[in-house]
Amino acid sequence: MSPKPPYQLQADCENCFGLCCVALPYAKSADFPINKDGGIPCRNLQADYRCKIHQNLREKGFKGCTVYECFGAGQKVSQVTYAGNDWRENPDTAKEMFEVFPIMQQLHEMLGYLHEALKREETQPIYKELQAALEQTAALTELNPESIISLNVPAHRAIVNELLKRTSELVRKDAVRKENTKRGSDYIGAKLKGADLKGASLRGALLIAADLRNADMRLADMIGADLRDADLSGADLRGSIFLTQVQVNSARGDRKTKLPEGLRSPAHWT
Structure with a gap:
């Protein structure tokens, strides 16, 4: 059984600067009623970084928001990478923060899958490899913004994905x-x-x-x-x-x- 991770893998919006509502773009579709470019705050984002229609997203046509998960990347970028310095008060770092966020989201998603793999009894034969990959991925999330932006995420994902495939085979083999x-x-x-x-x-x-x-x-x-x-x-x-x-x-x-x-x-x- 893997230990409790020293990082959060679920969104904690109370400690995030509304990054998914700003950094990410969306297109008018069945999931969104309007177009929005990346780096532009959603019209529903309030000054306190909360969504003013959070309780009625589906009814208002923002179904896409209800099926998004940052895996804890939002609060990691907000409170750790940028030490609580938000993009409104520090506009010079806003563009960089919006670049870091989706990369951090991918890293945290990988952490989530690796953590799940480590909890499965079937993965004992590859436990050490999974643990090493998890520790390496966790270390990447602690890098400074410039280093995170320069990461070769596809290359790292390929390594993790191979372990996840092996996990899948072990879980499903019988x-x-x-x-x-x-x-x-x-x-x-x-x-x-x-x-x-x-x-x-x-x-x-x-x-x-x-x-x-x-x-x-x-x-x-x-x-x-x-x-x-x-x-x-x-x-x-x-x-x-x-x-x-x-x-x-x-x-x-x-x-x-x-x-x-x-x-x-x-x-x-x-």
């Missing part, structure tokens, strides 16, 4: 079945009600608006799977690996949906 390893990755709108997807690799799968009601998805690898508007009503995802709260928030479900430990049913589920 559940993998031929019929669910040969399928393609495009399941947009697929009719998979009651499907046996136990131990399936759904890495990066497009499951947008898929019917997954009552599907058996235990021990499935869910890393990067797009679950937007997928119907998980009654589905069993217990023991699935690399499923995030963001993915759950983007899907539909009900009180019969079974989620892995640590994840919660979103308020919009029936």
